[in-house]
Each structure stands twice: as C-alpha cells, then as structure tokens.
Amino acid sequence: MSKPEILYEVKAQRGPTLRCKGWRQETILRMLENNMENAEKPEELVIYGGIGKCARNWESYHAIVKSLKELEDDETLVVQSGMPVAIFKTHKLAPTVVMATTNIMKADWETFYDLQDKNLTMFAQYTAAPWEYIGTQGVIQGTFETLSAIAIKKFNNDLTGKIYLTAGAGGMGGNQSWAMKMHGGVAIVVDADEKIIKRRMQKNYMDKIVYSLDEAIAMAKEASAKKEPLAIGVVGNAADLFEEAYKKGFMPDIISEMCPCHDPISYIPSGYTAEEAEEFRKRDRKGYLEAARETMKRQLRAMNAYFHKGVEVFEYGTSIRKECRDAGMPEEEAMTIPGFVAEYIRPLFCEGRGPFRWTCISGDPEDLRKTDDLALEICKGDPLVERWIKLARKHLPIEALPARICYMGFGQRKRFALAVNELIKKGELSGPVAFSRDNLDSGSIVNPTFESENMKDGGDLISDWPYLNALLNCAGMCDLIAIQANYSMGEAVHTGVTMIADGTDEATFRLEACMTTDSGIGVVRHAQAGYEIARDVANGKGKLTNESI
Amino acid sequence: MSKPEILYEVKAQRGPTLRCKGWRQETILRMLENNMENAEKPEELVIYGGIGKCARNWESYHAIVKSLKELEDDETLVVQSGMPVAIFKTHKLAPTVVMATTNIMKADWETFYDLQDKNLTMFAQYTAAPWEYIGTQGVIQGTFETLSAIAIKKFNNDLTGKIYLTAGAGGMGGNQSWAMKMHGGVAIVVDADEKIIKRRMQKNYMDKIVYSLDEAIAMAKEASAKKEPLAIGVVGNAADLFEEAYKKGFMPDIISEMCPCHDPISYIPSGYTAEEAEEFRKRDRKGYLEAARETMKRQLRAMNAYFHKGVEVFEYGTSIRKECRDAGMPEEEAMTIPGFVAEYIRPLFCEGRGPFRWTCISGDPEDLRKTDDLALEICKGDPLVERWIKLARKHLPIEALPARICYMGFGQRKRFALAVNELIKKGELSGPVAFSRDNLDSGSIVNPTFESENMKDGGDLISDWPYLNALLNCAGMCDLIAIQANYSMGEAVHTGVTMIADGTDEATFRLEACMTTDSGIGVVRHAQAGYEIARDVANGKGKLTNESI
Ligand SMILES: NC(=O)c1ccc[n+]([C@@H]2O[C@H](COP(=O)([O-])OP(=O)(O)OC[C@H]3O[C@@H](n4cnc5c(N)ncnc54)[C@H](O)[C@@H]3O)[C@@H](O)[C@H]2O)c1
Ligand SMILES: NC(=O)c1ccc[n+]([C@@H]2O[C@H](COP(=O)([O-])OP(=O)(O)OC[C@H]3O[C@@H](n4cnc5c(N)ncnc54)[C@H](O)[C@@H]3O)[C@@H](O)[C@H]2O)c1
Known part of the structure; x- marks a missing residue:
C-alpha cells in the first residue's frame, strides 16, 4: 500500500460542477x-x-x-x-x-x-467529526444570544451603554467583547496575559489595552455615557481586579468570565504574570494547583458578592463553580450564581431554538445575501432573528463557504428551509444549501454539567434523548446523521445532523419531516421535563408557530 | 386523571382482524x-x-x-x-x-x-423493552450453539455419548441439561440446592436426582456407553464436587458452570446447604462473602486443572474469572480458561450469525410449521440450522405466539425473510411474520466483559458499532429500532430491531435492505477487527452467501 497523500491545504469546491453522482x-x-x-x-x-x-x-x-x-x-x-x-x-x-x-x-x-x-477512534469535537464546522461565527452567536437573553430579562432588550465585566480573552473567551459590541455595549475583559490582549487587538476584537482597573473603568464609563460600543482589555488577574472593582464600588451591569477554570493547571494564580506562571507550573505542580485554586475561589467570591448586590452574574461554561467546590468551597457558596444554560439558554431550547446554521454550497456570497434576506422575511417579527441577521451580515466576515448561524426555533426552521428550497428550485440561488446545527441544540445533547444541568424533572443524566433525536432524524430523512460522545470523556452524548435543500421536490418532502423532528424532539424533551414554554410550543401555542407536535 | 387499568393477563390477539391502520x-x-x-x-x-x-x-x-x-x-x-x-x-x-x-x-x-x-427511566433487559421476548427458547439455543461450536471444534460435530459436567440449575442455568440432551449427550449438573433440582425434574429439564458424585458418574458412564441422552442433578457444592471428580480421575468431555458468581452474595460457600447459606448471609455478610469467594476460587482452580489436562473448559458468562481475580487470585491464573463468546460464539458472529428469531403474528402453529420447513429449505446444507430446526420443532413447546429462534447468518437471513414474504403474498401463511433478534448479535452489542471481550484489535470498549447498527437499520427501513443500555449499569450498549414481512412488495423492498444492514454491519465490525472469517464473508467468500458488503 502506498502512503496516503497529505494535503496541506484543502479548499471546498465552488460552482455548479458535480463530482459525485448527485x-x-x-x-x-x-x-x-x-x-x-x-x-x-x-x-x-x-x-x-x-x-x-x-x-x-x-x-x-x-x-x-x-x-x-x-x-x-x-x-x-x-x-x-x-x-x-x-x-x-x-x-x-x-x-x-x-x-x-x-x-x-x-x-x-x-x-x-x-x-x-491503536487507531480505533478519534475525537469528535461537536461539529468537526460530522463536517459541520463553519468557523468562528458559532461561538460569537452563543455569547450574543446569552447577552440577548439577559437584555430581555433585565434591560428592556437593549444593551447599549451597558457594561460587561469579564475575564479571559483566549481562543473562545476572545469572542466575548465582539458579541457585546454587536449589542452596542461596552466590554471590560481582564486577562493576565498581555500578549493575548495584544493579539486580540490585531484582529479588532479589542479596541484598547490598559494596565490598571481605574483606567478601564474611566474609559468604560465614558463610552457608556456616549452610548458607544467599546472593548477594553485590562492586563491583570481576574481575582485581583474583580475584588478591586467591588471594593471601589464599581457596578457593571453584567459579569461573567472565561478563564480556563475547568483545567486549573492553566488558570493563572494571583501575583504571577503569564511567563512567571509558566515557570511556576513547571517547577512545582502541586504548589501551582494550590495557588491557582486559592485565586479561583477569590474570583468566585467576588462574583458572588456582586450577585448578592443584584448584578447579573453567571457561569459561562468554565466549571468555575464545580472546581471551587471540589477545592473545598462549601457547596452552597460555590453554587451561588447560575449556569448560563439553565438561566438563559434553556428558555430558547424550550422553543426549539439553538445554533442552527446553513452553508451555501455554491460558494457564492450572493446566495448568503439572499438567504439572509429570506431569513429576515420568514422570521419577521422575531426580534432575536431580526437583530442577529442584521448585525451578523454587517460585522462578520465570510470564512470559506458562505454560511450563517442563526438561533431559529421550532417551526421557523422548517418554513425557512422550505423557502430556501423554493428559491433554489426557481433558480434564484446558484447551488444547494446545507442546513446543520451545533450540538448545543434543544434536543440533541445530554451533558449533566452543561446543557442538561439542573433540568426541572431531575433528568440531567437521562441520555435517551440524543439517541431518539438521531433515530428520529434518520426516520425524518436527514442527509447525514451522527452519534457522538464529547466534552469531558464519558460525560456527554450528542448528535450531529445535516439536511440538504437542492431545489427538488424530494428535498421539500425530506425537509418537511426532518426540520420538524430535529427541533421538535427538543421541544418534546423540555415539555416532558415540565417547562411551560415547551408545553405551549408542543400544543401549538408557541410564539413562533401554531404547529403542534 | 383516572387511575390507569392494571391488566393481570394480556393475550396477543390472533387471527386476521386488524385493530390498527396497517x-x-x-x-x-x-x-x-x-x-x-x-x-x-x-x-x-x-x-x-x-x-x-x-x-x-x-x-x-x-x-x-x-x-x-x-x-x-x-x-x-x-x-x-x-x-x-x-x-x-x-x-x-x-x-x-x-x-x-x-x-x-x-x-x-x-x-x-x-x-x-423519579419515573424517568426503566430497565430495558435485552428483548423486554423492544417487545421482542419470545419465552425460554432463546436461552436454550444460546447453550445449544455453544455446545455445537465445541462439537465442531473437538468432537467431530457429534456429542452423543459425551459428558458435560456443569453446575448451577437456576433460572438460566437450568436450561443447560436440556441443550445437552438435544445434542444427544449426558449432563451432570451440580447444584447446592436440592429444591431447585427437584423443581427442574418436574418440568423434565432433569431426569434423575442423586446425592453423591459416584452415583452421578456411574449413571453418566452408563448412558454414555449406551449413547442415551440423560440429565443428572447432583446435590452438592460445585467446588467440592469438581475437586472430588478431578481427584478421582473422572474425565468429562466438557466443563462449565452457571453458578451466580457475578453476585457473590448469592454464591453458596462450601459446607453450607441453601438454607444454611441463607441464615449465614443474614447473620454475617462480610464473613459470608469471604467464605463464598474462597469456595469460588477452589471451584475455578479445579476447572483450571481440568483445562490443563486438555478438557474443554470455558466460562459461560458468569464472571467467575473476574470475581476470582478481584478476590485476589493472580490475574494469569484467574484468566486461564476462555470466555465462551471469544472462544465459540465469535466465529459465528463473523458470519453474521446470532439469535435471530421470527414470530408468527397470526398465532397459527401451522405458520410456524411452514416457516420451519422453509428455513430447512433455504438453509439446506448448513448443519447448524438444519440440526437446530429439527430438534427445536421436536423438543420445544409453543409459548404464546408461535416463534422460532435460529442462529442464521449474513445472507441466510435475507433469503429466508424474502421467502417468508413470498409465502405470505401467496396466501400460504395466515398472517405477517415479525423478524427480530436478541441483543447478543453480531453487530448490535458492545460489552467489554462479555460479547466484545478480547476483540482481536483491542476495540472491546469502542461503542460506535451498536449506534451504527441502529442508524443503519433505520436507514435500512426496519420497522422498530431501539438503542439500549443494559447488563451491569453503564457497561453495555446494544440495539433491538424488528422487521416485518406482511406479503407486500414494500416489505420485499424493506427486508432486502434491513436484513442486509443488520447482520452486515456485524460482519464489517469483525472484519475491521481483523477476523479472517469475517473478511471472507465481507468479500463474498463466506460459506453461507456469495453476497459481498
Ligand atoms: N460557554 C461556552 O459555550 C463555552 C465555549 C467554549 C469554551 N468555554 C470555556 O471557556 C473557558 C476558556 O476557554 P478558551 O478556549 O478561551 O481558553 P484559553 O486557554 O484559550 O484562554 C484562557 C485565557 O484566560 C487567561 N487567564 C488564565 N487565568 C487567568 C486569571 N486568573 N485571570 C485572568 N486571566 C486569566 C489566559 O491568559 C488566557 O488568555 C474554558 O473553561 C472553556 O471550557 C465555554
Ligand atoms: N451465558 C449466558 O448467556 C448467560 C445468560 C444468563 C445468565 N448467565 C449467568 O449465569 C449465572 C446463573 O444465572 P441464573 O439465572 O441461572 O441464576 P440463579 O440465581 O437463578 O441460579 C443459580 C443456581 O446456582 C446454585 N448455586 C449457587 N452457588 C452454588 C455452588 N457454590 N455450588 C453449586 N450450586 C450453587 C443455586 O442453588 C441456584 O440454583 C449468572 O452468573 C448469570 O449472570 C449467563
């Protein structure tokens, strides 16, 4: 057997030429x-x-x-x-x-x-294995919708002039400031690593870098007063600066953090720069972990203090609560603030919403433009979709094949997909469109410390649901279906699905079914768990559709 | 809401009347x-x-x-x-x-x-949840085929006159003697509980009860010489009598056991009757477990000694090896004898065989007779099927709807199912036939201490396979599909499937696909793991079919 060729670069084929049999x-x-x-x-x-x-x-x-x-x-x-x-x-x-x-x-x-x-497995990582990754857009909307939910809950659906204090500007955390700016708000992002903040500035994720909290607060207040979006990076330790801010009586509107708390050996202890931390880590692993955990507990305590003052504080999937508890903080204290899924995203799940996305297979940016327009038309009156599409087309660059993520819900997805199929049929798009979603969707995932944390019926661990999603989507004539494990090994099951509009009548028939099953079983799951919104949706009394399940 | 009605007895409807829409x-x-x-x-x-x-x-x-x-x-x-x-x-x-x-x-x-x-789950137990249980036939053929594999491997495919020494005549173990008699052989079954052996005699699973090994040996030798099938129950402890037999130089042909080793608190220690054990268990749990484990180790050592003398000895899914190892026996000693799947059943899996079964929905015993005939015709020349069908129709009573279990393999199942569908089409059967299988099938289960123990590629734990089986059967138009966990909690995944022949052209189309996928993916899995037989089958060079995958 000859050695298989390694391709250092692969580009998706564009245009109308078929290499396959369909x-x-x-x-x-x-x-x-x-x-x-x-x-x-x-x-x-x-x-x-x-x-x-x-x-x-x-x-x-x-x-x-x-x-x-x-x-x-x-x-x-x-x-x-x-x-x-x-x-x-x-x-x-x-x-x-x-x-x-x-x-x-x-x-x-x-x-x-x-x-x-032994060459018997590989790591799936949500959208990588099922060929549904579309670049950085997905993470941004995740944060954007979390902030949207907060806006609706507390700020009359408007975050302009509001200040989001957070920490961690890393690979994922770096997107927080962009999402807040898309809301017209101001972000202060604390990161212990100066280099990281500078890197974010190069890509315009961050506007300013400062070296003291006072400077950051002053800048933030000014931008807030002028209702100007702004992203400020502050070099410092999250625990130190959160404490300092609290002591100084600074009151941001929203607080969270994306430090690597789930992996304490990456979390930087107070008193150390990123470089010093690197050296400490190598020299004394045990001592490092102790110091990191002490700092992390201080950080969470500061967040809790803000929470008790009525500020909107939440954990954004970093496991800071669990890690602090495991490091000896009493359970009740550690679990003071809510997790973001249970607090903000689950109501969206109840409507069958989640990180739905589509990819224009022709490669033509015009197809994206037309489908964006169509999304606005189909979801007219739904503030979530309207706002996101308008902002996304303005702020987000096209990465590889033109694609859009959009948290559409049960009912909307089907109407949209069928309308896209009609556009293709009429020749108005120059190629097929593939619909998929991230695994953080209403009916597709079980992860008891994340997506299914704190379910109303106590069914956090019941993993029948993603399997039913997979079987049902298969019965519903989807085009690709995947069952995966992920996240902390052995602690999550989820499914990936791809559904294709190619302008045929067959696609109409297929999309009709699988666009109903995929988000529908998510609604059913939440209805079974006792969520009223989901029960209403299942009974045809939801806001997005009067279709019932 | 009124209280739901409890039905103390349910009978399956027979005959041609439809209550459903199809x-x-x-x-x-x-x-x-x-x-x-x-x-x-x-x-x-x-x-x-x-x-x-x-x-x-x-x-x-x-x-x-x-x-x-x-x-x-x-x-x-x-x-x-x-x-x-x-x-x-x-x-x-x-x-x-x-x-x-x-x-x-x-x-x-x-x-x-x-x-x-919390009313959020229930226990699946292989064929119970997916509505595929057909009574006690399944267990009997499991043992029968294990003995068949031994017959082929070592006894020129003939067990008449051969002696099987075993222990445990409980709910499952009680079937061993029947399976050995169906082979024309002689079984000596040691059980510590006299009542249990007497109960087996009432149902004709056991012919004789004796109270000493010498008597049992004498009877067994006599029946063996006359080539007469016989089942002898001996009251005694397995460890004691296995040791005694070995010391006396008695050489049975095959040795195994079905004592409840997986649950040592049920295993009866040497020196105790069933009643005394009951009292000991209640009085001193810790002391009981110690005594039980000491006895179990003696039992396994005696089995190992026979193994070293060249006798065919195997573990029949009781976990005796694992339990003895966990109780301190050195790994190598504990793992002397093979497990039955790895040793006898896996070659069957490689051909896509497993506990396939069909149920005659009309309830008419004539339908079973005709399908038994058809199985003989379709699988002509396959000694496994020919022997089993002939014996089963002679020895096994009809329980509820007439049904037959039969370890058909890849290729056979499809030919058979399509032929059944033709019979229905021609009006020769009086109703549809449902095909299903137990979860102990070639491609449907992962259980690293049982069905997927000791795989050639080390992939015992890879559970992608049953999920692929489920998705593929769904794609293959099966009628019912189920993904289940079972056995020791968290240690196995498997799938249930039902496929229906109702005499329509649509059924022909469906059966063509799902009868191929269900056993086909089992063959693929074993081919991937490096088993030659499975590779041959996948390449169309198997004994049962020249169809390739
Ligand atoms: N909510 C979600 O959907 C979601 C998605 C992805 C990741 N996450 C979680 O977010 C966290 C961050 O992920 P990432 O990929 O951005 O990590 P990363 O390792 O790329 O970045 C972490 C950043 O935090 C900084 N940092 C570390 N300790 C600090 C401290 N004490 N004070 C200030 N800054 C500190 C580091 O300098 C680094 O820039 C992880 O715990 C991850 O699991 C959540
Ligand atoms: N291979 C398979 O496919 C398969 C299928 C089902 C069960 N099993 C295993 O078989 C074992 C038995 O299952 P069961 O349902 O028959 O159990 P059971 O509890 O109904 O019966 C066990 C019998 O063993 C006897 N016994 C206990 N200790 C003994 C000793 N030291 N010496 C002699 N007799 C003793 C008991 O008196 C009882 O009659 C279990 O470990 C079970 O997991 C294997």
Missing part, C-alpha cells in the same frame, strides 16, 4: 472540504478545539472522498470514528452518511488516548 | 402483547430478567397501545424508556417505532434506581 453526495463532500478549509491544522486533519478531527487519518480521508464520489443515490456510507467502514444499499430517502464517533464504554481520557493510539 | 402497526402491537403473554409478572409489566419491562407504567402501556392503534402508515411513534412521548410525521418507509431505553450518563445502579423512582 447533489446530496456533492454537498456532503463540500461540507467536508469546507471543514478542512476552516481547519486549524488541516495537515493533521484537526479542524478545531484542540484535537477535533474530520477523519481518522489521511488514508481514511481519501477513502471518504472516494466513497462520496462513487456513492449511488440509494446507498448509505457508514463512518466509524472518522474511518469509512462500509457502503450499504438502503433507499433514496435514507441518509447519505451515518456516523458514530468517540463512543467508548466507561470512557476517560486515558482509555481514549489508548484506543486512539 | 399490518405493520398491528404486528408491533401484537409483539408487545406477546411480550406480556410471556411475562413473568404481567401486572407489573415485568417481562423477564428480574426487572426488564415493556412499558414505564400502566398509563404508558395504555398510551402505547392507543398510539399504535391510531398511528398512520407514514408516522413514527417515539418511546423514551417505556413512555410514548411523541408521534412525528416521517414517511412510509421509516420505522413505525423508534425507542431509547435505560441510557444514562455515568450510570451505576444507584443512579438508575434514583431516576427510576
């Missing part, structure tokens, strides 16, 4: 290529998120491409953790691809690495 | 009723295996029945751990029912019981 297969192939075009380390097949991959190895990658090119309309390709293992004859309405990735019994990291070394 | 729905309804007709505690919805249920509670049971009656041909009913949660419009080729049962993150028994108390 547009469904071609669309899925381009989604795979689009993943690679957006990839952090394409030569290693790593798409994003550390080690999230799109194929087991290069041999598998080439075999997948070849299989998709040869696949008949009534066949299904089977992919096991990034390796294509079989093609079966199914039928024309069956998925083109079925996948299962990173599923391991009694999993922990050690077991995973061992099986990965 | 035969697919009616067939599934009758399978559910058939589960109940075979149930151990129907009033509690418990089908078998301790707490394996067919519905969450009576309200759910009635709701399932009602839903199946109302379900349209292009709709799919969604069942979450025994509770019907939604009906979605899908399409005519989609499954009638999708299910997920007992799936729980980071599961252990305590978590399970807690969630069960």
Whole structure:
C-alpha cells in the first residue's frame, strides 16, 4: 500500500460542477472540504478545539472522498470514528452518511488516548467529526444570544451603554467583547496575559489595552455615557481586579468570565504574570494547583458578592463553580450564581431554538445575501432573528463557504428551509444549501454539567434523548446523521445532523419531516421535563408557530 | 386523571382482524402483547430478567397501545424508556417505532434506581423493552450453539455419548441439561440446592436426582456407553464436587458452570446447604462473602486443572474469572480458561450469525410449521440450522405466539425473510411474520466483559458499532429500532430491531435492505477487527452467501 497523500491545504469546491453522482453526495463532500478549509491544522486533519478531527487519518480521508464520489443515490456510507467502514444499499430517502464517533464504554481520557493510539477512534469535537464546522461565527452567536437573553430579562432588550465585566480573552473567551459590541455595549475583559490582549487587538476584537482597573473603568464609563460600543482589555488577574472593582464600588451591569477554570493547571494564580506562571507550573505542580485554586475561589467570591448586590452574574461554561467546590468551597457558596444554560439558554431550547446554521454550497456570497434576506422575511417579527441577521451580515466576515448561524426555533426552521428550497428550485440561488446545527441544540445533547444541568424533572443524566433525536432524524430523512460522545470523556452524548435543500421536490418532502423532528424532539424533551414554554410550543401555542407536535 | 387499568393477563390477539391502520402497526402491537403473554409478572409489566419491562407504567402501556392503534402508515411513534412521548410525521418507509431505553450518563445502579423512582427511566433487559421476548427458547439455543461450536471444534460435530459436567440449575442455568440432551449427550449438573433440582425434574429439564458424585458418574458412564441422552442433578457444592471428580480421575468431555458468581452474595460457600447459606448471609455478610469467594476460587482452580489436562473448559458468562481475580487470585491464573463468546460464539458472529428469531403474528402453529420447513429449505446444507430446526420443532413447546429462534447468518437471513414474504403474498401463511433478534448479535452489542471481550484489535470498549447498527437499520427501513443500555449499569450498549414481512412488495423492498444492514454491519465490525472469517464473508467468500458488503 502506498502512503496516503497529505494535503496541506484543502479548499471546498465552488460552482455548479458535480463530482459525485448527485447533489446530496456533492454537498456532503463540500461540507467536508469546507471543514478542512476552516481547519486549524488541516495537515493533521484537526479542524478545531484542540484535537477535533474530520477523519481518522489521511488514508481514511481519501477513502471518504472516494466513497462520496462513487456513492449511488440509494446507498448509505457508514463512518466509524472518522474511518469509512462500509457502503450499504438502503433507499433514496435514507441518509447519505451515518456516523458514530468517540463512543467508548466507561470512557476517560486515558482509555481514549489508548484506543486512539491503536487507531480505533478519534475525537469528535461537536461539529468537526460530522463536517459541520463553519468557523468562528458559532461561538460569537452563543455569547450574543446569552447577552440577548439577559437584555430581555433585565434591560428592556437593549444593551447599549451597558457594561460587561469579564475575564479571559483566549481562543473562545476572545469572542466575548465582539458579541457585546454587536449589542452596542461596552466590554471590560481582564486577562493576565498581555500578549493575548495584544493579539486580540490585531484582529479588532479589542479596541484598547490598559494596565490598571481605574483606567478601564474611566474609559468604560465614558463610552457608556456616549452610548458607544467599546472593548477594553485590562492586563491583570481576574481575582485581583474583580475584588478591586467591588471594593471601589464599581457596578457593571453584567459579569461573567472565561478563564480556563475547568483545567486549573492553566488558570493563572494571583501575583504571577503569564511567563512567571509558566515557570511556576513547571517547577512545582502541586504548589501551582494550590495557588491557582486559592485565586479561583477569590474570583468566585467576588462574583458572588456582586450577585448578592443584584448584578447579573453567571457561569459561562468554565466549571468555575464545580472546581471551587471540589477545592473545598462549601457547596452552597460555590453554587451561588447560575449556569448560563439553565438561566438563559434553556428558555430558547424550550422553543426549539439553538445554533442552527446553513452553508451555501455554491460558494457564492450572493446566495448568503439572499438567504439572509429570506431569513429576515420568514422570521419577521422575531426580534432575536431580526437583530442577529442584521448585525451578523454587517460585522462578520465570510470564512470559506458562505454560511450563517442563526438561533431559529421550532417551526421557523422548517418554513425557512422550505423557502430556501423554493428559491433554489426557481433558480434564484446558484447551488444547494446545507442546513446543520451545533450540538448545543434543544434536543440533541445530554451533558449533566452543561446543557442538561439542573433540568426541572431531575433528568440531567437521562441520555435517551440524543439517541431518539438521531433515530428520529434518520426516520425524518436527514442527509447525514451522527452519534457522538464529547466534552469531558464519558460525560456527554450528542448528535450531529445535516439536511440538504437542492431545489427538488424530494428535498421539500425530506425537509418537511426532518426540520420538524430535529427541533421538535427538543421541544418534546423540555415539555416532558415540565417547562411551560415547551408545553405551549408542543400544543401549538408557541410564539413562533401554531404547529403542534 | 383516572387511575390507569392494571391488566393481570394480556393475550396477543390472533387471527386476521386488524385493530390498527396497517399490518405493520398491528404486528408491533401484537409483539408487545406477546411480550406480556410471556411475562413473568404481567401486572407489573415485568417481562423477564428480574426487572426488564415493556412499558414505564400502566398509563404508558395504555398510551402505547392507543398510539399504535391510531398511528398512520407514514408516522413514527417515539418511546423514551417505556413512555410514548411523541408521534412525528416521517414517511412510509421509516420505522413505525423508534425507542431509547435505560441510557444514562455515568450510570451505576444507584443512579438508575434514583431516576427510576423519579419515573424517568426503566430497565430495558435485552428483548423486554423492544417487545421482542419470545419465552425460554432463546436461552436454550444460546447453550445449544455453544455446545455445537465445541462439537465442531473437538468432537467431530457429534456429542452423543459425551459428558458435560456443569453446575448451577437456576433460572438460566437450568436450561443447560436440556441443550445437552438435544445434542444427544449426558449432563451432570451440580447444584447446592436440592429444591431447585427437584423443581427442574418436574418440568423434565432433569431426569434423575442423586446425592453423591459416584452415583452421578456411574449413571453418566452408563448412558454414555449406551449413547442415551440423560440429565443428572447432583446435590452438592460445585467446588467440592469438581475437586472430588478431578481427584478421582473422572474425565468429562466438557466443563462449565452457571453458578451466580457475578453476585457473590448469592454464591453458596462450601459446607453450607441453601438454607444454611441463607441464615449465614443474614447473620454475617462480610464473613459470608469471604467464605463464598474462597469456595469460588477452589471451584475455578479445579476447572483450571481440568483445562490443563486438555478438557474443554470455558466460562459461560458468569464472571467467575473476574470475581476470582478481584478476590485476589493472580490475574494469569484467574484468566486461564476462555470466555465462551471469544472462544465459540465469535466465529459465528463473523458470519453474521446470532439469535435471530421470527414470530408468527397470526398465532397459527401451522405458520410456524411452514416457516420451519422453509428455513430447512433455504438453509439446506448448513448443519447448524438444519440440526437446530429439527430438534427445536421436536423438543420445544409453543409459548404464546408461535416463534422460532435460529442462529442464521449474513445472507441466510435475507433469503429466508424474502421467502417468508413470498409465502405470505401467496396466501400460504395466515398472517405477517415479525423478524427480530436478541441483543447478543453480531453487530448490535458492545460489552467489554462479555460479547466484545478480547476483540482481536483491542476495540472491546469502542461503542460506535451498536449506534451504527441502529442508524443503519433505520436507514435500512426496519420497522422498530431501539438503542439500549443494559447488563451491569453503564457497561453495555446494544440495539433491538424488528422487521416485518406482511406479503407486500414494500416489505420485499424493506427486508432486502434491513436484513442486509443488520447482520452486515456485524460482519464489517469483525472484519475491521481483523477476523479472517469475517473478511471472507465481507468479500463474498463466506460459506453461507456469495453476497459481498
Ligand atoms: N460557554 C461556552 O459555550 C463555552 C465555549 C467554549 C469554551 N468555554 C470555556 O471557556 C473557558 C476558556 O476557554 P478558551 O478556549 O478561551 O481558553 P484559553 O486557554 O484559550 O484562554 C484562557 C485565557 O484566560 C487567561 N487567564 C488564565 N487565568 C487567568 C486569571 N486568573 N485571570 C485572568 N486571566 C486569566 C489566559 O491568559 C488566557 O488568555 C474554558 O473553561 C472553556 O471550557 C465555554
Ligand atoms: N451465558 C449466558 O448467556 C448467560 C445468560 C444468563 C445468565 N448467565 C449467568 O449465569 C449465572 C446463573 O444465572 P441464573 O439465572 O441461572 O441464576 P440463579 O440465581 O437463578 O441460579 C443459580 C443456581 O446456582 C446454585 N448455586 C449457587 N452457588 C452454588 C455452588 N457454590 N455450588 C453449586 N450450586 C450453587 C443455586 O442453588 C441456584 O440454583 C449468572 O452468573 C448469570 O449472570 C449467563
């Protein structure tokens, strides 16, 4: 066997030329290529998120491409953790691809690495394995919608002039300031690493860098008074500066943080610069962890103090509460502030909303423009969609194939997808459109310390739901379906799904079903758990649709 | 809400009358009723295996029945751990029912019981939850085929006159003697509980009861010489009598045991009768466990000694090896004898064989007779099927709806199912036939201490496979599909599937696909793991079919 070719760069094919036997297969192939075009380390097949991959190895990658090119309309390709293992004859309405990735019994990291070394598995990382990654847009809207939920809850749906105090400007955390600015607000982001803030300034995620809290506060207050959006990076330790701000009586409107609390060895202890922390970490691991945890507890205590003063404070998925509790903080104190899913995102889940997205397979930016317009038309009167689309088209660059993320809900997704299919049918778009979603969706994930934390019925751990989502989407004629494990090993199950509009009547038939099942089972799950909004939606009394389940 | 009605007895409807909108729905309804007709505690919805249920509670049971009656041909009913949660419009080729049962993150028994108390889950127990239980036939063939594999491996495919020394005549273990007699052989079954052996005699599972090993050996040798099948129960402790037999130089042909080793508090220590053990257990739990483990180690050492003399010795899924190792026996000594799946059943898995079964929905025993005949015709020349069908129809009574279990393999299942569908089409059978299988099938289960123990590629823990099986069967137009957890909590994943022949052309189309995917992915999995037989089958060079994957 000759060595498989390593491609250092892959670009998704654009335009009207088919390499496969149908547009469904071609669309899925381009989604795979689009993943690679957006990839952090394409030569290693790593798409994003550390080690999230799109194929087991290069041999598998080439075999997948070849299989998709040869696949008949009534066949299904089977992919096991990034390796294509079989093609079966199914039928024309069956998925083109079925996948299962990173599923391991009694999993922990050690077991995973061992099986990965044996070439038996790979890491799925949400949208990497199912070929649904679209670049950095997704993270930004996650934060944007969290802030939107806060705006609605507390600020009369308007964050202009409001101040968001947060920390951590890293790979994910760096997007917080952009999301706040999209809301017209002001962000103060504390990061212990000067270099990181400077890097964010280069990409316009940050407008200013300062070295004292007083300066940051003064700037923020000025921008707030003028109702001007502004992103200020402050070099400093989150615990120190949060405490200082509280003592000085500074009252921001919203507080959170995205320091790497889930991994205390990365969290920088008070009194250390990033470089000093690096040296400390190497010299004395145990001492480092102790110091990091002490600092983290101080940070959380400051956040709690603000919470008790009525400020909107929440945990943004960093595990700071759990880590502080595990480090000896009494349970009740550690769990003072809410997690963001339970507090802000779950009401969206109840409406079947979540990180829905579409990708224009032609590669033509005009297709994105037209579908953005269409989204505005279809979701007219829905402030969430209207605001996001308007801001996104203005602020967000196109990365690889033109794509849009948008938290549409049950009912909207179907109306939109069917309308897109009509546009293609009429020749108004220059190619198919692939609909997918991140795994942080209403009915697709169970993770008891994150998406399904603190469910009303106590069913945080029940993982029947994502499996039902997968089976039902398959029954609902989706085009690609994936069951994955992820996150902390052994602590989450989720599904990925792709549904294609190619302008055919068949696509109308398929989209009608799977656009209903995918978000519908999310609504059902929340209705079963006792959420009133979800019950209303299921009974056809929701705000977005009068369709019932 | 009025209290749901408790039915103390449910009988599956027989005959040609439809209560549902189509035969697919009616067939599934009758399978559910058939589960109940075979149930151990129907009033509690418990089908078998301790707490394996067919519905969450009576309200759910009635709701399932009602839903199946109302379900349209292009709709799919969604069942979450025994509770019907939604009906979605899908399409005519989609499954009638999708299910997920007992799936729980980071599961252990305590978590399970807690969630069960909250009415959020129930225990699936292999064929109970997906409505595929057919009575005691399944267990018998499991043992029969294990013995068949040994016969082929070592005894020129003939066990007449051979002696099987074993222990444990309990709920499952009690079937061993029947399976050995179906092979024309002689079984000596040691059980510490006289009452249990007497109970087996009442049901003709046991022919004789004796109180000393010498008597048993004498009887066994006599029957062996005359080539007469015989089942002898000996009252005694397995450790004591296995040691005694070895010391006396008695050489049986095959040795195993089905004492409750996986649960040492049920294992009876040497020197105690069943009643004395009961009293000891209550009085001194810790002392009991110590004594039980010491006895168990002696039992395994005796089995190992026989193994070293060249006798065919194996573990039959009781965990005796693991328990002895955990009780301090050195790993290498504890793991001397092989497990039965790795040693005998896996080669069958490589051919896509496993506990395939069919149920005659008309209730007419004639349908079973005709399908038995058809199985013999279709699988002509396959000694496994030929022998089993001939013996089964002679020895096994009909329980509830007439059904047959038969370890058919890849290729055979499809040919058979299509031929059954033709018989129905021609009016030669008086109703539809439902095909299903136990979860101990080639491609449907991962359990690292049982079905997927000791895989050639070290992938014992990789659980992508059952999920792929489920998605693929759904893509392959099966009629019911279920993803379940089971066994020791958190240590196994498996899938249940039902496929229906109702004499229509559509059924031909569906069966063609799903009879290929279900066992086909099992073959692929074993081929991927490096088993030569499976590679041959996948390449169309198998013994049962020249179809390739
Ligand atoms: N809510 C969500 O949907 C979501 C999504 C992705 C990531 N996360 C979580 O967000 C956290 C950050 O992720 P990331 O990818 O940005 O991490 P990262 O490692 O890229 O960046 C962390 C940043 O925090 C800074 N930092 C560390 N300790 C500090 C301290 N004590 N004070 C001030 N700054 C400090 C570091 O200098 C670094 O710039 C993680 O815990 C991650 O799990 C949440
Ligand atoms: N291989 C398979 O497919 C399979 C299937 C089902 C069960 N099992 C395993 O088989 C075992 C038995 O299951 P069961 O349902 O028959 O259990 P059970 O509890 O119904 O019966 C166990 C029997 O063993 C006897 N016994 C206990 N200790 C003994 C000793 N030291 N010496 C002699 N007899 C002793 C008891 O008197 C009892 O009759 C379990 O470990 C179970 O997990 C294997």
